Amino acid sequence: MDKNSLAYWQDKAATLSIEGRAFIDGAYRDAQSGRTFDCVSPIDGKLLAKVADSGAADVDAAVAAARRAFDARVWSGLNPRKRKSVLLRWAKLMREHRDELSLLETLDAGKPIADTTSVDVPGAAYCVEWYAEAIDKVGGEVVPSDHHLVGLVTREPIGVVAAVVPWNFPLLMAAWKFGPALAAGNSVVLKPSEKSPLTAIRVAQLALDAGIPAGVFNVVPGGGEPGKLLALHADVDCLAFTGSTNVGKLIMQYAGQSNLKRVWLELGGKSPNIVLPDCPDLDRAANAAAGAIFYNMGEMCTAGSRLLVHRDIKDAFLERLAVAARGYTPGNPLDPQTSMGAIVDQVQLDRVLGYIEAGRAEAKLLLGGSRVKQESGGFYIEPTVFDVKPDAKIAREEIFGPVLSVITFDTVEEAVRIANDSDYGLAAAVWTGNLTTAHEVARSLRAGTVWVNCYDEGGDMNFPFGGYKQSGNGRDKSLHALEKYTELKSTLVRLR
Template structure:
């Protein structure tokens, strides 16, 4: 096992942030839950309570939806020019940039995310996402139609209405803006239900939205649990669309609720079991680094994690050796320590779930190369774990573990690699490592997944659509696809009078 930082001499000296916002944010104000209830949010570094936040339920969702409905039906936001909305969104982005350290710290204490990465990636990425869609807000166009009869027509893209966003806990900031930013640009109003494990940054963003000039009722944030507040969002008759990121099991429940209420459209970004395919001609050092980062980044709590590493037989042993070496030097510890590469799992439930899969891997006969256990006497830390000689029918090869657990698998031919890469119910992402352009092109066109990354991994960009095939969901976020899914298309047709074709 690699070094474990204790957060001592080399740890960054950072003053923990004051927890300023713990209530619900409805119609531009922070308010208590109707029931008066609250719940604990826990620091995964030590299992201690950070604070208590208001616990929203159906009654609170009703109030938030009412505010969003009023803001959409009668408020200024959908009626503003795209340029005017974009200016407010730019101000929102400015305010985020003024609070980078505080926001990164909130996600670190709430989700166990690396503080340094939050400052470098997550929080600046949120600002960038807002700016991207702010620039697109005044460029939402319809089409002029060339109609076959004596009529003329055009289409309008109009905001879809009141949107319910249900946010996961692994990327509290990134996922918040991946959904909120395009919906704002389109002119929608919304109710956001953050994950119960990680509500703190969402509430801070609600505060910043008001400072930026987002009108009351446009952005509402209701903390609460999935089975209560989340279910109320999914089934609400006055919500016009649901956007959800999370597990396939919960995605099914949301679809059912949407179908049995007002048949609202749903976009889902669900699980993954992504393959990284390493061919014999690959540079072993590069391939091993991509594999390790692809699987262990963000403690494996990332939907596109490269948890299935398929290595061609000619370099399999060499890659396995190199990965083992790298995993042994992987630094696990306090996410505020700049030396650390992996913080704690988000909560005790996820910690225990990952450990249960590690036990299954051992029981199923996979060879444990490194890790395989929890580390430390407090907190939810797990050693980076690599299994070798994993078979396709093993649970660790089939199920999304959402933790730092890698399955190494050997293959012989390109056709075998393609077949085994596709032998999963998921289809979110895949990676290919090769110097051969023909192999890269052939395999990338053959893998059934929404994102294919060649000689790289985590190739995200605000301009590149992201979403899944199969049970990884449907709909696309990022890019103009991410904007258009918050719009409706309306056709407007008029006859051409005195036409010789009438």
């Protein structure tokens, strides 16, 4: 059967085996309470699996297993090249199971199969490979101290790392946490979102198969309770979180109420995409602007949800944008031809539709605005574009859906002011044919990533990823991410 056909993936889905139990200390386990929650596919609203709803006993068991493994040095005590070889085997297994993992991701999160097979799963494997390759290449320092001393600065694993990850890129965002955390020698307790837990549960077995010792990598699915319990847990040394700003603030409070564990947060965004009148290629900019908000159904923290267009080119640009948006017609995510899938669940669907209604009251609807494909039983929204003022609700609050706010400006200074007038500072972009303008605007934008004449480029692991202001702290990706999961130690040896 043709792998590029809907029938191929539907046939694989019909025979797919789905594991829904927690993974603790090297084995799958039901929640000790016996509780489960329904894992429903946004494609058609049908039940995929009953998944273990982890509670306090399960979190305690996972953290205890992680601590035992760390204290026994079954992972952190391995020679760097040994850890490297195990992680490389794990990444290889992810690639060998690409179709299975991609299918789980698509069924669970509504993401197009064309994306999960080309971006999500290969990206997660690449992340693990990248950090594996870094293990035996990152060293410490010899300090230029007084001659009677030898001064060393080394990095050591921090201990037990909890990773609480989102539902929009379930496996990829998890890999951005567990890749560097494991490479540094830590033990990990992963809490996937209850909206999309299936790939995290599956890769745990692959980790064990690759040779990661029992207890080093654990997965505790569940609702909000496991995440809160991990944040409050006195035996968790570090918590890395990607999700909403409101929950991130709570996690910081929980850390303060417990053991002052390190907390690293990658939070929300309302990213500006600025198109200046000297933009060198309006067609490319329009295609990129559409992708910036409609790719992954707009469920992206870096989504270019605020499109700032100079008045002189606004009409011409919006004509091109409307054409580009038509390339994101919602369809069955199992069809390799589909470029826009389903909203993750009913709750998020209602949230996005609520923002669209708010937009109808305060802005001009230019495109879309409706739920579609209701006969499928799934959760689909068509690409939606509003012409808004900068202070409109839909132009200020993160929607996490395919809803674009177009804002008009007259000067570069005005565009930068509007762009920076936000609680967030995750990403931004500027389109210009002037090199000086490009650099000056990039310097002025308060964001962790700035793209010039492109959007969402740079998929390799060399670029740090994170934000300013209420978009969080710390950075995922790059060698800088290793800093989050290590402690600095100064060692001074007196010679005489």
